[in-house]
Amino acid sequence: MKKLSSPSDLEELRNKIIARKDPKKPIVAVCVSTGCQALGAQEVLAALVEEIRKQGLEGKVGIRCTGCLGLCEGGPRIAIYPDEVFYFKVKPSDVPLLVSKTLLKGEIVSSLLYSDPVTGKTAKKLDEVPFYRYQTRLLLEMNAQIDPASIEDYIALGGYSALAKALFNMTPQQIIDEIKRSGLRGRGGGGFPTGRKWETTRNAHGEPKYVIVNCDEGDPGVFANRALMEGNPHLILEGLIIGAYAVGASEGYVYVREEYPLAVKHMQIAIEQAEKYGLLGENILGSGFSFKVKIHRGAGAFVSGESTALMNAIEGKVGEPRPKYIHTAEKGLWEKPTVLNNVETWANVPLIINKGADWFRSMGTKESPGTKIFTLSGKVKNTGLIEVPMGITIREIVYKIGGGIKGDKKFKAVHIGGPSGGVVPEQHLDTPIDFDELVRLGSMMGSGGIIVMDSDTCMVDTARYFIDFLSGESCGKCVPCREGLKQARRILEEIVAGRGKPEHIKTLLELAETMRDAALCALGQTAANPLLTTLQYFEDEYFAHIFERRCPALSCKDLLTFYIDPEKCSGCHQCYRTCPEQAIEGEQDQIHVIIQSKCNKCGQCYDVCPPEYKAVQKISGETPPPVIPQEYRWLKQPWQTAEVTQTRKAWVMSNPNTVVNLIKKANKPIIVIGHAILENAYADKKLIDHVVELAQTAAIPIIATPNVTGELIKRNCKPAAVLSLMEIGSRLVDREWLGVDGNGPHDLVIFVGLPYYMSYEIMSALKNFAKNIVTVNLDNMYNPQSTWSLPNMSTREWFNFIMSIVSKIKEVNGNVHVPRYTC
Amino acid sequence: MGMMPKEDVEAKIDMIIDKYAGKSGVLIQLLLEIQRELNWVPREAIKRINERLGIPESEIYRVVSFYTAMSLTPRGKYLVRVCTGTACYIRGAQRVLTAAEKAIGVKAGETTDDLKFTLQTVNCLGCCALGPVVEINGKYYGLLTPKTLENIISNLRGESS
Known part of the structure; x- marks a missing residue:
């Protein structure tokens, strides 16, 4: 590839690329941004490549990996061109159908279309989706159409034409004037006018000058910068080069946080490609202007996103802020004039240069023109990245784009602007939001995170969360921030734990004031925002925690x-x-x-x-x-309800331990066995086997009916007595009877294997005429006449129950009362 | 990774230092590379950097302890990072974290004795629309429940044994 050495070279290349592209050739664009990857986009991509190969469509169908389009919850997302059909929540198993239907026949797979969670309607095109319909997507639009690893895709869409215009048709001062006129303000949160910043650096003494892209997007709940850098790195790069030319910088840095590996990769590729094409490096496009860019990776520290801290980090020092007696625009990186702008700010620059300041001013509000990317998350139906004109109301964002509150709960507040932002309650739903309006509400634009909170979110806990976060991220260099946050956190922890004291609120306010007035950098100065706004709008929740030990949101x-x-x-x-x-x-x-x-x-x-x-x-x-x-507690009685049981029904034994305890407590237990014990079997064992084991383990004598005796003897178990059931019944009722061994009456009788009508009669008699005897029904049908009975059970449950009695007795065998007689 | 012979570790550290020697402002990048290669920043590395580049040990400690990306103790084969950013937090990240602590058997910030797992919390992974999110060795898992995370952990445990 020969380096481009003039604007006409660039135009020629652009025309060539466009001519090479067959507009009718189907292209499948798969979103492979971090969000979609978390939902399995790589697997979908692999399935797609495989299916296209299988169907012999290689070369006839293009596959393009693209960046984020914002509606992450609908991922993995696929777009098919030229028809512009968008499919959401695609699984690898959907791919064959998708290829054979949509790619080969041009039919729609309606099950993969977006289905609106509010109306249930499906949408084929993106602007039919309510989430997108109300947005103004200047910066994010291109993410669907380009492969971030392909500079040609970017050039085909008009990329680097703004750079050519700036280098050849504009003086640096004209560029700065245009940016100033556009009213572009720093998208990183502060909202400082970009043009003014550039002018200061241009006019400042000191060489060389530097330009920096800040992609240390450390605010939790925000990923706009990640999406831009992952999805369209050339747009940022083009803005940066224009800025460098305008302020007279020859070196630039892209600072990316460590948590964004894919963004680093894509920016790295973009820089290499731009250098190869002559759009970066020596003598850009033959203009005589030279500029190089390096990537600097963060290492996981929130405060390093602060401008001076970030510059410290690039210099190889610890990323902690330093005092800003002189603005970094004059003395920044290595004490040289430095322009540091957020990713989104840089991305706006090529658009403004191409389309002009007036066009930019036609969107947004007078003081905050243009669009802003917000990250919408929390308790809304549609979550993701949204790009909207400044001045949109919170209501429009939450209800039109976000589709309303999840589960149709009640809206409580939005938290805007990351940890140092603040909450905005319901009464301000219709306030148009821009930089100044948010500050007026006690919040700030910050990095554009909008977290929607419903009635289940506790405001005190929200404040605690942010203060805890900031306290962990405070570098500790200045006392107000380090100690203030620590104490505020301690107090908030007390309050959410129900140990709050009335004086705590006053202390919190004092701490907030001190931090705001005396902290070294913006982190500490704004750290009290979440505290102050929750106190301002939701004081009653604090009171409920402190005075009533109650969390109204039912969350603490x-x-x-x-x-x-x-x-x-x-x-x-x-x-x-x-x-x-x-x-x-x-x-x-x-x-x-x-x-x-x-x-x-x-x-x-x-x-x-x-x-x-x-x-x-x-x-x-x-x-x-x-x-x-x-x-x-029983909801359904597990027996036939028609039973007449006189005064009392049997207690239900649901736990084998009940039987174990009864045996433990009894002085002279006995087991009565009837012939049904031979008729029940489960898993190769007869009931008699388990009962014999029970009798032997617990050392309880057996009284059996004559027809069972033979089987008992076969199992080495000699019954203590052999009697008919009628006889057994009348002996047990007889108070004079001294038991099978003649030493005294039995106090616990366990019945098993008896015909129901017999055991019912016998136990009824015992219940009324032998109150000293506790009876246990171990048959699997509830017998209300016994003292304790099993509920109705399946054979499996019944056998398991008896087996677990045996094993539990084995466990505690030492403690079990051992009667003199053994079977 | 932590099981490399001592000489190899030293050779590796020297190799990395070679790359950065003579340049200014490289300490963080140098330490990050050591962290990437060895999965932690061992004491020998700090000593060696001090000897070769003349940076005070205290300064190196300051950097290593400031950044969450660097660790003064060996990290496990799987680095499980549970996102506790705001969006994940209000969608139940705390419960996912509790489940992870239970499944792995260590508290956040700790490593299992067999060096299989390190559990960490992370401020935000930028997948806010998919919260709660967990990242394990570069792979992201979105819309998690405590149950699904337990399954993921037990799969990883099975895989590596």
Whole structure:
């Protein structure tokens, strides 16, 4: 490739590239930005390459990897040109259908189209999607159409024409004037007029001069710079070169945070390509102007995004701020005049140079012209990157673009501007937002993060979160910021934990004031914003925490109590299975109960409780109602309800431990076995095998009916007595009977394998005439006449139950009472 | 990675220092490269930089301890970074973190004894629309629930054993 040495070379190349492109050739554009990758874009891309190869379409279909289009929740996203069909949430398994239908036949796969979460309507084209319809996408538009690793894609769309215009048709002063006239303000947050900054540097003494791109996008909840640099690095680079020419800089830096590896990669490729094409380096486009660019990677420190800290970092020092007695535009990097602008600011420059200041001024407000990219996230239906004209209202952003609040909850506030921004409550929903208006509301533009909060978000906890974040990121160089944030954090932690004191609010205000007035850099000076705005608009929430120990948003863990509403619980058992602390009691078809002493308030039971029941309740500042007693917890009685049971029904044994405990407590237990014990089998074993094992493990004698005796003896188990059931019944009722060994009456009788009508009669008699005897029904049908009974159970459950009695007895064998008789 | 023989580690450190020797303002990039290659910044590296480039040890410590990208202890094979940025936070990142702590068996900022996992929190990964997000060795996982994260961790554990 020969270097381009004049603007006409560039135009010629552009025409060549466009001519080479077949406008009818289908192109599949796959978004491979970080967001879509997190949802599996790489896998989709691989499937696409494979499918195109399989169908023999190589060369006939182009694949293009593109940058972010903003609606990240709909990823992985694919666009098909020239029809401009957009598919969302594409899975690798959708690819064959997509290729055979849309690429080969030109038909739409409607299941992959965008479906509006509000109206349910599908949309084929991007501007039919409400999320996009209300945006003005100057900077982000190109992301869909270009491969960030291809300079030719960028040139085909008119790329570097602004650079040519600036270098050959404009003087540096004219460029600066144009930028000044456009009213472009720093998109990094401060909103300082870009043109004025450039002019200061141009007029400042000192050589060389530097220009820097700030892509240390450290604000949590923001990714506009990442999307721009990943998706369209040449746009930023072109802006930077124009800026360098305007201020007379020969060297530039692109500072990218360590967390954005893909952005670094794409910018690196862009710089190499631009150098190869003669658009960067020595004698750019033959104009005589030379300029080089280096990338500098951050290393994970929020404060390094501050201009002086960033310059320190490039100089190889620790990225901490230094005092700005003289503006960095005059004494910046290595004490030389330096222009530092945000990624988005630089990206606006080529557009302004190409289309003029008047065009730029036609958008936005008088004091803040143009568009602004915001990152919309939190509790809205559509989240992602949006580019809108300045002066748009918060209502339009949240409801038109964002589609309203998730789950149709109540809107509470938006938090704008990153950690040092502030919350804007409902009453300001219709305020047009630009740089100045936001400052008036106590917030700031910051990096353009808009986090939507609904009635579930606690404002005190929000303040605590940001103060905690800033406290961790404070470099510690100046006392007001270091100590102020630490103390504010400590107080806020006390408040959210329910230990707040009335005087805390006054202390917080004092700390906020000191930080604002005395901190060294913008981090500390604005750190109190989240605190001040939440106090200003949501004072009542602070009061509720402090005076009532109540969190109105039901969000602060320490102030919450969970309980299960017995009226609503359906006994579905979901919460029981989810609880990580085993703090929930209950079984299927039983009302569940939370044991407060075990509950760690993780809220998982609250989340899994099916919406049709909503039985798990979250409360704050009140005590939960007392739990209902065990015997009232059954929702469906697991037996036939027509039974006539006189005064009392049997207790249900749901836990094998109940039987173990009964055996442990008994002085003279006995097991009564009927012939049905031979008729039940499960998994190669008969019931008799398990019962014999039980008798032998627990050392309990057996009374059997004659027809079972043979089978017992086969199993080396000699019954203590062989009697008919009628006989057994009448002996047990007889108080004079001294038991099978003649040493005294039995106090615990376990029945198993009896015909239901027999055991019903026998236990009814015992219940009424032998009150000293506790009876246990171990058959798998509920018997209301016994003292304790199993519920109705399947054979599997029944066998398992008996087996677990045996194994539990084995565990505690040392403690089990051993009667004299052994089987 | 931390299991390399000592001489190899020293040779590697020297090689990296060679690349940066004689240039100014390179300390951070140099340390980042050591971190990338060795997965931590061992004491020997700090001593060696001091000997060869004359930068005071205290200054090197200051840099290493200031930046989250550098570590003074060995890091595990898998670096699990749970995003606790604002957008992820209000969408339940705290619970994902608790699940990660439970699944991995260490607290945030710690490494397992077998050097398999290091668990960290990170301020923002820039995938705010997909919160909660976790990044593991450069791969991003979006729209996570505690359950899915547990599955991812147990898969990784199975894979490496």
